[in-house]
Amino acid sequence: MNYTFNWGVVLTGEYADWILQGLVLTLKVSGLSIVLAMGLGTFVAVLRMTHVKLLQWFALAYTEFFRNTPLLVQIYFWYFGSDPLFPESVKKWLYAGDFSFAAGVIALSVYTSAFIAEEIRSGIFSIPKTQLEASRAVGLSFLQAMRYVILPQAFRIIIPPLISQFLNLIKNSSLVMAIGVMEMTYMARQIESYAFRAFEAFTVVTGIYICISLVVSFLITQYNKHFLRTIKY
Amino acid sequence: MHWDVVIRNFDYFLLGAWPAGPMGGLLMSILLALGGIFGAFWLGLLFGLMRMSRNAWVRLPALVYIEIIRGTPLLLLIFWFYFLAPVLLGKTLPSFQSSLVAFIIFTGAYIAEIVRAGVQALPKGQMEAARGSGLTHVQAMRYVILPQALRNMIPSFVNQFVSLTKDTSLASLIGVNELMLTADQVNNRELTAPMEIFITVAVLYFVVCYVLTSISRRLERQLARYQARGR
Numbered sequence: 001m002n003y004t005f006n007w008g009v010v011l012t013g014e015y016a017d018w019i020l021q022g023l024v025l026t027l028k029v030s031g032l033s034i035v036l037a038m039g040l041g042t043f044v045a046v047l048r049m050t051h052v053k054l055l056q057w058f059a060l061a062y063t064e065f066f067r068n069t070p071l072l073v074q075i076y077f078w079y080f081g082s083d084p085l086f087p088e089s090v091k092k093w094l095y096a097g098d099f100s101f102a103a104g105v106i107a108l109s110v111y112t113s114a115f116i117a118e119e120i121r122s123g124i125f126s127i128p129k130t131q132l133e134a135s136r137a138v139g140l141s142f143l144q145a146m147r148y149v150i151l152p153q154a155f156r157i158i159i160p161p162l163i164s165q166f167l168n169l170i171k172n173s174s175l176v177m178a179i180g181v182m183e184m185t186y187m188a189r190q191i192e193s194y195a196f197r198a199f200e201a202f203t204v205v206t207g208i209y210i211c212i213s214l215v216v217s218f219l220i221t222q223y224n225k226h227f228l229r230t231i232k233y
Numbered sequence: 234m235h236w237d238v239v240i241r242n243f244d245y246f247l248l249g250a251w252p253a254g255p256m257g258g259l260l261m262s263i264l265l266a267l268g269g270i271f272g273a274f275w276l277g278l279l280f281g282l283m284r285m286s287r288n289a290w291v292r293l294p295a296l297v298y299i300e301i302i303r304g305t306p307l308l309l310l311i312f313w314f315y316f317l318a319p320v321l322l323g324k325t326l327p328s329f330q331s332s333l334v335a336f337i338i339f340t341g342a343y344i345a346e347i348v349r350a351g352v353q354a355l356p357k358g359q360m361e362a363a364r365g366s367g368l369t370h371v372q373a374m375r376y377v378i379l380p381q382a383l384r385n386m387i388p389s390f391v392n393q394f395v396s397l398t399k400d401t402s403l404a405s406l407i408g409v410n411e412l413m414l415t416a417d418q419v420n421n422r423e424l425t426a427p428m429e430i431f432i433t434v435a436v437l438y439f440v441v442c443y444v445l446t447s448i449s450r451r452l453e454r455q456l457a458r459y460q461a462r463g464r
Contacts (some may be wrong), residue, residue: 065439068446069399069436069438069439069442070399070400071399072402072403072413073413073416073431076413076417077435080431081429081431081432083427083428084428171304171307174306175306185312192316202316205309206301209306210300210304213303
């Protein structure tokens with residue numbers, strides 16, 4: 001292997017700035033998508049639990065479809081093919097801003113929300129049925145029972161699997177480089193083509209991703225150790 | 234709507250230009266996924282067993298491999314091997330082979346964890362009884378533990394195969410001519426029907442993955458009946 005490493009190139013100066021900008025954008029894309037995916041996922045999970053057949057079917061189709069198609073296809077769909085879907089005013093607003101960013105965030109949120117909906121549903125199922133029946137019996141409506149009794153308990157159980165979904169989301173956010181969002185992986189490619197420093201750039205970026213994932217999995221273990229055992233039925 | 238574009242190119246989506254020209258499309262995706270899961274099974278089995286070893290020199294490399302790969306986005310891994318191959322081998326590796334290596338190494342780490350979970354889920358008594366009847370540790374693994382554990386892992390393997398099938402779409406970014414790149418090519422050539430093309434491609438992936446997921450669910454129910462349980 002005749003390759004001389006030159007770490008200075010990527011750790012200082014302009015290229016280091018690129019990686020930092022990339023990291024900031026990666027966190028921005030992931031953060032925004034996490035919030036949207038949580039909202040959307042909870043909504044779909046609750047639809048799945050209602051007694052209206054049509055809503056159940058819709059929620060089932062939603063989760064199955066978005067879980068079983070590749071994220072990259074979905075990103076390309078929102079970026080290239082979503083034009084006829086949006087009303088004129090929304091389109092104007094989206095195209096005025098950074099559309100590749102918006103398409104990336106929409107794709108990531110929708111894709112992740114399907115997984116989150118399944119996690120939440122299994123969380124709700126793990127709560128004994130008597131909880132819902134008891135809260136309905138004391139006079140709460142279905143939505144109130146969900147909001148005040150079931151979901152608070154379900155969320156505590158599903159926090160570890162939810163966090164690993166967030167981790168997946170951060171790793172998946174690397175795919176939005178395909179539509180030109182300049183996040184961390186994009187910047188690594190950029191440095192490779194500007195400076196021919198593929199290894200240094202990829203090593204630094206891989207290191208950052210691994211750090212993020214190690215920190216998060218450490219937090220999950222701590223959570224499991226200290227909080228999960230306090231849950232009683 | 235321009236569904237005629239999709240209909241005209243449908244055989245291209247499925248097979249690429251094969252048999253008259255190079256293979257591509259869905260067929261290529263499935264080949265990549267099959268090759269990937271085959272290699273990843275052996276790699277994952279090896280590292281999964283290493284991960285459970287009592288010898289730290291054997292366990293630690295497996296632990297490092299699993300943690301690093303599981304913390305890295307697959308896309309970055311694909312780029313890694315794409316750019317590493319010329320330096321290591323002195324010549325460029327075709328993108329098909331280099332993406333296949335990336336898929337095997339990536340999926341191997343996840344399979345290693347499945348293997349570990351599967352072996353640890355068996356009741357302890359199985360190993361103790363096997364050792365008690367005079368088998369060595371390796372023999373007990375080979376003839377008692379793994380045959381049971383691997384059977385219980387089949388649904389997880391199928392799930393891993395499903396996500397690998399979806400992940401093969403990433404190979405398009407280094408130029409492997411599979412379904413995603415085929416779609417991109419048709420989209421660039423026609424320019425009139427992006428929505429129709431990407432919906433078709435999504436549905437093609439969906440059909441493959443959904444059939445596999447359904448099989449995995451059925452297997453899970455059937456296999457659960459035969460599982461040895463601890464008390």
